[in-house]
Amino acid sequence: MSAGGPQAPQESLPFHLRGNYAPVPQEVTALDLPVEGAVPPELQGRYVRNGPNPKTGFSPHWFVGDGMLHGVELRDGKAVWYRNRWVRTRSFVEDASATSPEGVCDRTVGRANTHVIGHAGRIFALVESSFPTTVTRELDTQGWFDFGGRLTTAMTAHPKLCPRTGELHFFGYAYLPPFLTYHRADAEGRLVQSEVIEVPGPTMIHDFAITDRHVVFMDLPVVFDLELAQAGTMPYRWSDEYGARVGLMPRGGTNADMRWFEVEPCYVFHPLNAFEEEGTVVVDVVRYGELWRQGAPTFAQASLHRWRIGLSDGRVREQALDDRAIEFPRCDERQTGLANRYGYAVYTERGADENTGTSLIKYDLRTGASAFHDFGSGRIPGEGVFVPASAGAAEDEGWVMAYVYDAMRDASDLVILDAADFTAKPVATIRLPQRVPFGFHGSWIPDSAAARA
Numbered sequence: 120m121s122a123g124g125p126q127a128p129q130e131s132l133p134f135h136l137r138g139n140y141a142p143v144p145q146e147v148t149a150l151d152l153p154v155e156g157a158v159p160p161e162l163q164g165r166y167v168r169n170g171p172n173p174k175t176g177f178s179p180h181w182f183v184g185d186g187m188l189h190g191v192e193l194r195d196g197k198a199v200w201y202r203n204r205w206v207r208t209r210s211f212v213e214d215a216s217a218t219s220p221e222g223v224c225d226r227t228v229g230r231a232n233t234h235v236i237g238h239a240g241r242i243f244a245l246v247e248s249s250f251p252t253t254v255t256r257e258l259d260t261q262g263w264f265d266f267g268g269r270l271t272t273a274m275t276a277h278p279k280l281c282p283r284t285g286e287l288h289f290f291g292y293a294y295l296p297p298f299l300t301y302h303r304a305d306a307e308g309r310l311v312q313s314e315v316i317e318v319p320g321p322t323m324i325h326d327f328a329i330t331d332r333h334v335v336f337m338d339l340p341v342v343f344d345l346e347l348a349q350a351g352t353m354p355y356r357w358s359d360e361y362g363a364r365v366g367l368m369p370r371g372g373t374n375a376d377m378r379w380f381e382v383e384p385c386y387v388f389h390p391l392n393a394f395e396e397e398g399t400v401v402v403d404v405v406r407y408g409e410l411w412r413q414g415a416p417t418f419a420q421a422s423l424h425r426w427r428i429g430l431s432d433g434r435v436r437e438q439a440l441d442d443r444a445i446e447f448p449r450c451d452e453r454q455t456g457l458a459n460r461y462g463y464a465v466y467t468e469r470g471a472d473e474n475t476g477t478s479l480i481k482y483d484l485r486t487g488a489s490a491f492h493d494f495g496s497g498r499i500p501g502e503g504v505f506v507p508a509s510a511g512a513a514e515d516e517g518w519v520m521a522y523v524y525d526a527m528r529d530a531s532d533l534v535i536l537d538a539a540d541f542t543a544k545p546v547a548t549i550r551l552p553q554r555v556p557f558g559f560h561g562s563w564i565p566d567s568a569a570a571r572a
């Protein structure tokens with residue numbers, strides 16, 4: 120299936136409009152999907168993943184295409200449906216602009232293309248430049264959501280759900296002051312705290328972390344650039360001057376309680392997790408040595424590193440945990456903010472050929488061991504999401520699921536792996552009626568986390 124868009128040979132298109140990065144042109148509903156293997160009957164809910172899928176077939180950068188959700192509902196051992204739906208934001212429906220001629224941002228406008236999560240009976244489609252957009256279990260758009268008028272900034276695409284309290288911790292960042300604002304919603308979904316966090320300048324802050332006692336911010340040297348903004352592309356570039364720091368705020372605290380720690384300049388889109396042990400805050404991150412010196416079109420490779428922040432001596436010790444290229448790190452989210460033994464990531468050894476990088480990797484952070492699940496020649500996985508077998512299951516007792524693109528068939532599957540037997544043949548491979556373009560992040564949204572609209 121080819122995308123619409125400019126009449127140009129594939130080779131002359133930017134990477135994000137070619138091959139399986141290219142958008143799909145239609146919304147599809149398919150029922151009772153064919154399955155190879157057996158869908159575990161414990162899985163009652165839906166896997167949903169977000170990604171850019173420009174409705175015109177063209178976007179100037181991978182990050183700015185209209186969001187499209189791809190979901191598969193699983194029930195009683197069956198793959199009940201597949202649906203893909205554009206997130207019908209004001210950008211999509213009205214071609215509304217997020218920025219006025221005076222440079223004022225309208226947070227009701229955005230592409231909602233980065234992540235999708237469930238919290239307190241709502242499903243949020245998220246992009247870091249705007250308010251969340253709520254969607255139904257069937258992936259139909261309800262509209263933008265600002266917590267009853269309490270949210271006054273954008274919302275990161277990477278909120279953190281505390282497994283202990285049910286609170287949703289998140290933040291918004293902006294290129295005009297306040298550059299960074301922290302928010303906390305309670306387990307019922309009410310926004311109960313917002314705090315402006317002082318940082319020296321406008322940096323790109325894609326993600327953050329929590330521990331059971333702290334919120335962890337990363338203020339890293341990829342800074343807003345007005346010239347790039349005026350050129351209509353990703354308005355951030357590497358800075359040799361800005362410096363790099365990690366900030367800790369006690370949960371429930373304010374900017375006055377922030378402690379900042381210098382780290383070696385680098386960039387991190389995604390932490391794997393953070394936790395505390397013996398007076399140390401441990402933050403595991405997928406670290407780029409440098410990012411976007413010439414602007415945003417190219418990606419370097421990143422690998423798993425650990426920061427150990429000493430709360431008494433204020434020192435940060437950085438350690439490379441692995442040297443292989445990875446992205447999209449995830450853990451068992453029942454361990455968010457708590458010591459996790461396992462992590463999962465996409466192995467991104469892509470080089471110039473997008474049809475390499477055929478593995479998910481699983482880390483055992485206690486022993487240092489790792490395992491690959493190689494999906495086979497030309498079969499490219501996206502982010503792997505861990506789903507526990509039950510609420511009380513041990514860490515790693517459950518499944519890792521991902522969309523896998525098969526270049527030979529130009530088709531995609533939802534593949535379910537046994538997390539504890541990671542290299543084994545998949546538990547289930549669900550055949551989808553169309554390919555799922557490479558995208559960003561997704562979630563398993565059990566029935567309990569998503570009210571039917």
Ligand SMILES: [Fe+2]
Nearest residue numbers: 325388389560
């Ligand atoms: Fe992300």
